[in-house]
Amino acid sequence: MSNPYSPVRATLEDVIDETPNIKTFVLKPEREMPFKTGQFIEMTVPGFGEAPFTPSSSPAVTDRMEVTVMRAGTVTELLHKAQPGAVLGLRGPFGKGYPVEEFEGKEILIVGGGVGLAPLRSLLFALFNEMEKFRRVILCYGARTPADIVYKNQLKEWSEREKTEVLLTVDEGDGEWKGNVGVVTTLLKQVTVDIPNAVAVACGPPIMMKFTVLELQHMGFGDDRIYLSMEKNMSCGIGKCGHCRIGSFYVCKDGPVFTYEQLKEFRNIWD
Amino acid sequence: MAEERYFISLADFLGFLKRLATEYEIFVPSEKDGRFHLGRFVPEETDSLRLNPCRVVEPLKAFFFPPREKVAEYFAEGAEPEAKKRIIVGAKRCDVAALKILDFVFLQGDFEDPFYKSRRENTVIISSDCGTPVESCFCGMFDSNSYPVNGFDLNLSEVDDGFVVEVGSETGRKLTEGFDGFKEATQQQLEQRDNNRKEADAQIREKVGAAGLYPAEKAQGYLLAKMEDAMWARHAENCVECGACNFVCPTCHCFLLIDLEEAGKFKRFKDWDSCQYPAFARVAGGANPRKRRAERLRNRFEKKFDFFPRNMGSYACTGCGRCVDACPGKIDIRELLKELAT
Numbered sequence: 001m002s003n004p005y006s007p008v009r010a011t012l013e014d015v016i017d018e019t020p021n022i023k024t025f026v027l028k029p030e031r032e033m034p035f036k037t038g039q040f041i042e043m044t045v046p047g048f049g050e051a052p053f054t055p056s057s058s059p060a061v062t063d064r065m066e067v068t069v070m071r072a073g074t075v076t077e078l079l080h081k082a083q084p085g086a087v088l089g090l091r092g093p094f095g096k097g098y099p100v101e102e103f104e105g106k107e108i109l110i111v112g113g114g115v116g117l118a119p120l121r122s123l124l125f126a127l128f129n130e131m132e133k134f135r136r137v138i139l140c141y142g143a144r145t146p147a148d149i150v151y152k153n154q155l156k157e158w159s160e161r162e163k164t165e166v167l168l169t170v171d172e173g174d175g176e177w178k179g180n181v182g183v184v185t186t187l188l189k190q191v192t193v194d195i196p197n198a199v200a201v202a203c204g205p206p207i208m209m210k211f212t213v214l215e216l217q218h219m220g221f222g223d224d225r226i227y228l229s230m231e232k233n234m235s236c237g238i239g240k241c242g243h244c245r246i247g248s249f250y251v252c253k254d255g256p257v258f259t260y261e262q263l264k265e266f267r268n269i270w271d
Numbered sequence: 272m273a274e275e276r277y278f279i280s281l282a283d284f285l286g287f288l289k290r291l292a293t294e295y296e297i298f299v300p301s302e303k304d305g306r307f308h309l310g311r312f313v314p315e316e317t318d319s320l321r322l323n324p325c326r327v328v329e330p331l332k333a334f335f336f337p338p339r340e341k342v343a344e345y346f347a348e349g350a351e352p353e354a355k356k357r358i359i360v361g362a363k364r365c366d367v368a369a370l371k372i373l374d375f376v377f378l379q380g381d382f383e384d385p386f387y388k389s390r391r392e393n394t395v396i397i398s399s400d401c402g403t404p405v406e407s408c409f410c411g412m413f414d415s416n417s418y419p420v421n422g423f424d425l426n427l428s429e430v431d432d433g434f435v436v437e438v439g440s441e442t443g444r445k446l447t448e449g450f451d452g453f454k455e456a457t458q459q460q461l462e463q464r465d466n467n468r469k470e471a472d473a474q475i476r477e478k479v480g481a482a483g484l485y486p487a488e489k490a491q492g493y494l495l496a497k498m499e500d501a502m503w504a505r506h507a508e509n510c511v512e513c514g515a516c517n518f519v520c521p522t523c524h525c526f527l528l529i530d531l532e533e534a535g536k537f538k539r540f541k542d543w544d545s546c547q548y549p550a551f552a553r554v555a556g557g558a559n560p561r562k563r564r565a566e567r568l569r570n571r572f573e574k575k576f577d578f579f580p581r582n583m584g585s586y587a588c589t590g591c592g593r594c595v596d597a598c599p600g601k602i603d604i605r606e607l608l609k610e611l612a613t
Contacts (some may be wrong), residue, residue, distance in 0.1 A: 008346075089346070111392065
């Protein structure tokens, strides 16, 4: 019997501290769990509960999965206490990921905020795996303060890659920060993109996504070229439990990646 | 296929159930304090049966989607779907129609719910015509028939001394085979059935008109035009967030997965949930797209009259009126539907 509610046992192999409240968990599931970049999984703290996350690792790696988690609620609080060797559970993958095929031949403007860079890192890995297919990748990433920037070393490494640009900003600098200060949309004003041949992908806190969409529209992106990773409280992951509705969609099965075109008719999508 | 129908006397029908009781757990309607409920059929103690003239108090969904069901015992092989063979007698059109909504939710899409599926496959539905709608019924908004035309295995229509039985599925046909209580229905019995049905159809039609309601096809458009109306806040003022409307609803399907550790075992349960609870849509970190009761009340209507039509082509309400009876705040779905059209 295939039971979609039963998690696969996964061993926590490593915990990487990213920021004071964000950690990346490296998991080895008992059986391989291939996923498409942008799809999500439900991670179980045994005997306690589950929460949905989008893996932050490359979809090309199928025997390990990395999940970057901000401490925000009860499940994530427990996850943050977990030590290597701990047993966790994974269900999934669920939903629709990024339609990477549709990005071929295009410039890809990626806009991330805070821990929202997690799914985007998986997307970046997927793009880097076949970079010959894409014209250019521009990553605009914003964090609250320099200490809140995730994947610090990798950001530098990516900026040195061919056909790749990385722009960073913080809402609030510190003594050492020499880069841009301001919300992530201030970075969008600094990039030049070949709009007719580009797509934009955004993930971050709702307020950041809301203003990013406005700025992208202002730049000339069509609503069907703006891809968003939506967060709702997906419980079952399979379109049955009713929690994650946006308009006529369930985020778990119709998303989590949507175009703004799909969502714009609905109310309060950023609440 | 021609309609396959028989007549069975009440005594023979009881004999039929008694014979099946060796193989099936059977639920039959019984009256208590003027209301009908489904209860276990005890062959040794039963020498009579009175069919419910209208729907029973409890929704049929609990047989397929119980309030709490263990769906996993991880990381072990500990949760097999229940495969108990059951027969339910007396389901009405409103409940049979609701099963189609639940079938869509739990059986369609990329994933099947194996727990629902197993219960569904192992349950025989012996439905029956509705005779007298109760006060809260408004099924005529959704269907002009007071009786089911499909979705059952056998259907009973009360006539003098017994029932006209209609066969609705292969399972139903097999059950009738080899039991000689099923006789050919006479023309007179069929006419009596048809007359009863016409009378009941007229009653449900009349109720819809008296309540100021309209054909369901109009509800979606009316709702979308009233999304920002003050009516939601006004009606929601009486909501005590108890979830009764959801729990008695034959189509409400929302649930939450709950994990527990018991005796060193990790168990996962599928528990009924209510979209009227404040935290229903809340995410980690506290953001909540439906903070106000008005938004949650509207959510119930959005699901039933917009989400389901768009996704399934059908309304997720059958007009059973149970939520009207159950609401301690006296929030009446009929009044809201009526107001949508004004």
